[in-house]
Structure formats: structure tokens, C-alpha cells
Amino acid sequence: MRLLHITATHLNLAGGIPVVLRDLVSAQNTIENFEARVLSIKADTSAMNSEFFDFLGDETFEEYIDNYKPEVVVFHSHYYFEYLRFYRNLVKRNIPYFIEPHGSFGKAALQKSRLKKKIANGIILRTFMKKAQGYIFLNKVEKSDAQFTTNHDLVIPNGIDGEKIVRKICPQEPWSFYFIGRFDKSQKGLDILFDALEMLDKKRETVSVKLYGKGTDEEVSNINHRISNLHSVTVINCGPIYGDEQLSAIEQCGVMLLTSRYEGFPMTVLEAWKYGNPCLVTPGTNVADEIVENGLGWKTELNAEDIAKTISLGLSEYSQQRIEYINRCKDYVREKYDWKEIAKLSLVQLSKGGL
Template identity: 55%
Template sequence: MKLLHITATHLNPAGGVPVVLKELVSEQNKIDGFSARVLSLKASVDKMDSIYFDELQGGTFSEYINDFSPDICILHSFYYIEYNNVVKELKKKKIPYLIEPHGSFGKSAMDKSRLKKFIANHTIFRKQIVNSIGYVFLNKEEYNDSIYHKKHDIVIPNGVCTDDIEHGYQNKKRSFYFIGRYDVSHKGLDYLFDALDILESEGEHLHVDFYGTGSEEQCKYVNHRIDNYHNLVVKNNGPIYGSDKKIQLEQKGIMLLVSRYEGFPMTVLEAWKYGNPCIVTPGTNVYAETRDTNLGWVTALDSREIAKTIKCANREYSDSKEKYITNCKNYVTATYAWSCIAQQSYNTIKDVLSSI
């Protein structure tokens, strides 16, 4: 079976879809009878350091397809005009394709610039939706939240590298952290800071680190909110990468993610990998999983509820730190190793091809 992943996004090896594709395609090619490649329509593949990433380099998409001859394709993310020509060629050559929206089809995501998206979905991007055979969702919660569905919809989760997981108990700090883009609305940072304001007014003494970056306006917002704390120790550490990221997060306690919407947040998988339980809201799409497998705490997207949950988590983590660390690392190793995800993707996509 030949699978072609197609992307029109950036290829920043520091995070996001490119990192997911690099790890996934590497493991997919280790499976007998499975050949998978990634075609970048816009960005250079030089930084990805992978033999499975291609770019057109002056050639055409039609020529590339004729050369590789995929059985099926997956378009990653949505709202890329570059995919219109791709879809036209795939239809002409009768090659089926799936769309993996990475959270773009969720109700909250669609409510953002609702009218513009409604018009775009029924005009500019209509053929992308109409001609696809189905959608690839990252988990059941994203599937249930999607406004679009087709007969051949499938679920293929993200994974995480588990080779470097250090099993055992570490003397972690009892602290909290947020890591990600400083997108105030998307990540629910307004609610999070309002919750921290409540804890500040109640005289709580907690340590909260922020790791990330954003636009000048977003960074200014984060720094302005942080300046108001005296009881709480809150710090903006900026972005963090590579080995420094591993060292820092291995020492942290509880991750905070109170997003309005997500596809499947890699930051949560990474947190569990480092033994860090998480506080999550329904919009993160890992609400039920976190709750049902004791990988952290769940809360409503409400500042008072978030504040109450932080206090509860602080107490329970202090009493059962080793249990949370061990459970998170064991769970992610058994469930989300990239080798497991690759095999799942092979089986699932093979079933789709058989059914069409």
C-alpha cells in the first residue's frame, strides 16, 4: 500500500503537524508492504531531516503523482488554496483522498470567523470537501465535535516518541505550567488568567510557568496579566525547545490546558510522557481520556471552576505524586508510541481502501 501525505503548512521542526508527520511516516515505512511519503507544496523540506519528505522542486504535482503512484492520499489541515489543484488532479487520476482537519472542523473552530468560513466552505474550498472520501480525526471527541462527516471517516491519533521516557520516580517540583502558542482566545488564556486572579485574591501561593510565544500583542497581554501577581509566582519563560525542553518539563508538575478548542494537543501527550498530569477543559478533546484514566483533572471552561480545580489538583498531586507520574508514563508508552499508531494507521487505511 502506498500512502501520500500532502501538506501546505510551514515545516518548522519545532512542533505542530510537521513533527507529527516526520515521526509517523518514519514508523509507517518500517511496516512490511507499507510505503509512505510526505509532499510539501510550499515549504522547503531541508529542515525536516527525513528521507521521506519531498517537494516539487520545479516539477508539477501531476508528474509527482505519476512517479509515486499512491493508492490513497491525506490532505493535512484545511483552508489552503493550494489543495484545489491537488484535488483536481487526484480526481482526474481517480486517486481517493482523505482530509485530516487537525481540529479545523470542530464547532468552536468553525464559530471563529463563522460567516467567512461558511462562505469559503461553499465556494473556494467546496470541491475539497465534496470530492474527499472521508475525514481523518485524531480521536473520538474530535469526531463527535466535527460539523462534517462522511461514510469513510476514520480515527488515527497522534503519537509520541517513547524511546527516551525515563521510567521511575523523579523528585518533581509541585508546580504548574502552560506551554503553547499565546493565542488568548484559542488557548483560553483569558479564563486561565482570570482563575489565577481568583487564586491570587485568596492568598494562594503557587508557582506557574508559561512557555511559548505569539504575536507582539499576545505576548504583551501575557506579560501584562503576569505583572499583577504578588502571592503567586508566575513567569513568562518564552519558547523552549529540544533537550532544554525535556530537562525543564521533566522537573515540572501539572500542565494547564484550558483551550476553547483543539484537534489533539501534542502538549498533553508530551506532558504525560514527562510524567506530568494535566488540567484540561472539554475543548481540548482529551477531557474524557484524562478523567477516565486518571491522567489529571478536568474542569469546565469557567474561571472559578478552573481555580477550584487547580487547588484540588495541588492537594491531590502533593499526596500522590508518584502515582500520577508512573501512571502518565506507563499509559503513554502503552497507548501512544509511534510504532503503535503507525500500525493502527496501516490497518485502518487498508480497511478504507478495501471498502471503496
């Protein structure tokens, strides 16, 4: 099979989709008779440091397609009007394509900028979506929550590099809760998380939280303002971290907090498990039930009172069973989400996806 991934997003190591594409396409190309490439239509690919990434640049899409001759194409995310120029060319050439929405088809996601998305999906992108062979979801929960579906939808999760999992148990002291990601208070639920932390602060509970990420000047200012109002709860804005710095900071460091209103399949959860860190999450992350069923953390509803109670519960249980949580997270993610296995699954799924 000759597969082409198409992306119109930025390409830097701070973003989830670029890193996912880099690791997925690398694993796909290790499989016999499976060739895969990523075509970036907007951003230069040098930062990805991958032989499987191409930048369209001055070449026309028609020339690229005629040279590479893909048998199937996957568009990553779909709110890029640039894709409208390309899908028509694929239809003319009878090349099937899938759309991978990365969480944007869910109920909560569609409520953000609701009118704009209604116009985009109902008018501008309607034919692009209708002509797709199907949609690719990151897990069954995202698929069941999707407001748009077809008869040929697939489920292909994100993954991790199992070979980079640290085998040695070396928990950091002292441990802390942490958040890593964009300081998007709406999607990530940081507004409600801080409401919960303020409730714990009023009860004079001792909780330590580290925030790793970045946002707009306004978002960072808001975060710092809310931090300044806390006393017994200690929150530190550590800024963004990447690569080896992330490994050093997060490896076996504590419990990850992700109180999102909506997600596709958050890479930060897989990364947390890889580092041996259980997660405290809301249903909007799409992994809450999986986490509870496999003893990988805690589920909380998206309200301040429940988040505060669950943080207290996590504080107690993690302190008592820390080594067990570390081992369970590492073993689980290594067994179920190694990129090699995800790549094999992608070949099977795409091969039977109504092509």
C-alpha cells in the same frame, strides 16, 4: 500500500503538525509493504531532517504523482486554497484522498472567523470536501464534535516515541504548573486562565506557573501585563523551548494546564504524559474524559471559577500522590500511544476506509 501525506504548513520543530508528520511517516515506513512520504508544497523540508519528506519546488504536482504513484493521499488541514489545484488531479487519476482537519471541523473552531469559514467551506472548498473519500479525526471526541462527516471517516490518533520515555523517577523540586504552546488567548483560553489565576491571587493562594511558548508582540505584551498584576500567584514567561531544552525543563516538572476552547488532539498532552506530567484540561481539548477515566489529571469547565477550584484541587492531590501520577502517565502513554502502534493502526484504518 503507498501513502502520500500532503502539507501546506510551515515546517519547523515549533509546530505540532510537522513533528507529527515526521514521526508518523517514519514509523509507517518500518512496516512491511507500507511506504509513506510527505510532500510539502510550500516550505523547504531541510529542517525536518527526514528522508521521507519531499519539497515540490519547481516540479509539477502531476510529475510528482506520476513518479511516486500513491494509492491513497491525505491532505493535512484543509484551509489551504493551494489544495484546490491538487485534488482535481487526484480525481482525474482515480486516486482516493482523505482530509485530516486537525480540529478545524469542530463547533468552537468554526465559530472563529465564522463568516470567512462559512464561505470557504460552503463555496470555495465545497467540492474538495465533497470528493474526499473521507475525513480523518484524531480521536472519537473530535469526530463526534465535527460539523462535517462522511460514511468513511477514520480515527487515527497522534502518538509519541515510547523509546524516549525516561524510566527513572526523578521528580523536579520545586514543582509547578505549566503551559506550553502558542500564546493564543482565544483558542488556548489564556484569557480565562489568567482570570482564574487572579481569583486565586485575591485569595492569596500560593501557586507557581511557568509559561513556555511564543506569540505575536501583542500577545506577549498582554501576557506580561497580566503577569505583572499577580502577587501570591507566581507566573513566569519562560519563552519557547525545543528539543533537549524541553526535556530538561519539563521532565517530571509538575502539572500541565491546557484550558483551550477547542483542539483536535493536542500533542502537548501526549508530551506531558511522556514526561510524567498529569494534565488539567477543559472539554475543548477533546481529552478531558480520557484523562479523568484513567487518572491522568483533572477536568475543568471553561470558566474562571471552575478553573480556579480545579487548580486548587490539582495542587492538593498532585502534592500528595506525585509519584503515582508520574508512573501512571508514563505507563499509559507508552502502552496506548507509541508511534509504532499508531502506524499499524493507520494501515488497518486506511485499508478498510472504503478504498
